[in-house]
Amino acid sequence: MRLRSKGTGYAVAVMATGLTLTLGACSGGDDGMNSSASSPSSSSTMDHNSMDMATDPGVDPVSTGDPFADARTAAAHMPETALTLATGLAKATDTAGEVDSDAATLRANLTAMLQEHVYLTGIGVATAYTAGPDSAEFAAAKTALDGNTQDLTDAIGTLAGDDAAQQFDQVWTDHVGYFVDYAVAKKSGDQAAADAAQANLTQYTQDAGAFFEQISNGELPAAAVTEALGMHVSTMSAAIDALAAGDPTASDTLRAAAEHVGMDAGTIATGLAKATDLAGDPMDDASTLRSNLTALLQEHVYLAAFAVFNAYTADGGVESPAFTAAAATLDANSVALSDAVTSLAGADNGAAFLELWRQHIGFFVDYAVADATMDEDARQQALLDLDGYRPQAGAFFEKVSGGELPADEIAAGLGMHVSTLAGAIDSLAKALVG
Structure with missing residues (x-):
């Protein structure tokens, strides 16, 4: 499928701004989210023009070219993440069960x-x-x-x-x-x-x-x-x-x-x-926590994929009502996740989580824009930003769990999330934009 290959790139080019307005997400800037290394890198899974880069994003998208199979792969990782988070948070809060x-x-x-x-x-x-x-x-x-x-x-x-x-x-x-x-x-x-x-x-x-x-x-x-x-x-x-x-x-x-x-x-x-x-x-309470996190985290993957699908296919791209609504639905999932954090760790931690989570969604949007416009520099920068998000999220969960969730383990698990969801976006771009 090659939909709106002429003109879609321009519409999608404003995607980051569109989602920022919709979600309140903030990507880019000097916020400590960037990381760098010495060797250049470019994903071998993409059919894009390669460029030498001065930084290595540290995560490589995993893409087969089939957006539906890749979305399932990205979603399949989330129940494991939910179990890890639920285990640590349940211990930290003495959740029964x-x-x-x-x-x-x-x-x-x-x-x-x-x-x-x-x-x-x-x-x-x-x-x-x-x-x-x-x-x-x-x-x-x-x-x-x-x-x-x-x-x-x-x-x-x-x-x-x-x-x-x-x-x-x-x-x-x-x-x-x-x-x-x-x-x-x-x-x-x-x-x-x-x-x-x-x-x-x-x-x-x-x-x-x-x-x-x-x-x-x-x-x-x-x-x-x-x-x-x-x-x-x-x-x-x-x-x-x-x-x-x-x-x-x-x-x-x-x-x-x-x-x-x-x-x-x-x-x-x-x-x-x-x-x-x-x-x-x-x-029981612990089982309920695990199932709720499973549902919310897996839903994040599918709603993100659905939002990108609409950005790539709807008339008007990111300015379309379909994309605006899909982005708002994705944000409702983010709010629900922050509510779950709030219920366990208090309002301040819930608010901090929501800001951090929305920011990583903004980086995925940057990545989708770069895919659609075949901007390899922007694509690599988005991967760098996503890579930098991982240790911040790890540190957050280590803090709210009182050390029950080691930062390094959480960051490593989020590497799989970044790799698989970015890979699904790669496949959506290949199928829908060309």
């Missing part, structure tokens, strides 16, 4: 996989509407979504056996297909087809309810699961409606759908943990 019990792990994993299902579905639909349902780009998006389905199937199989896994795979794959049918129908204005897809989705909620009641030995009543999945259908359908209508607030609607499945993850984890006698309590 166990962060790493089997039941807590089940809840966190289901939270990540179900949330990813929502975001990959939404991004896939947006891609189909932008590039076409028969495009190679949509095929790649569908492959990523199928990978998420396989992960969910494997998780069910681990708990309930191969036969249950096969049943789940069939039911879940069918419901993904019904959402695709609904998306196609809404975009084409075929109300009869949309109604048929909704009827199939309603039947899915009943089939899935019966399935979970069976494999949980009644710990997950069919009626309760059906009701919960009915909310998933309605919120995901609302997100598709917004995307089909070109509603700039589609990012908010998509986020609402993702938030709902986080609640479903807690419900399902509780029933399956009881049915299989898993150690721990999936709903």
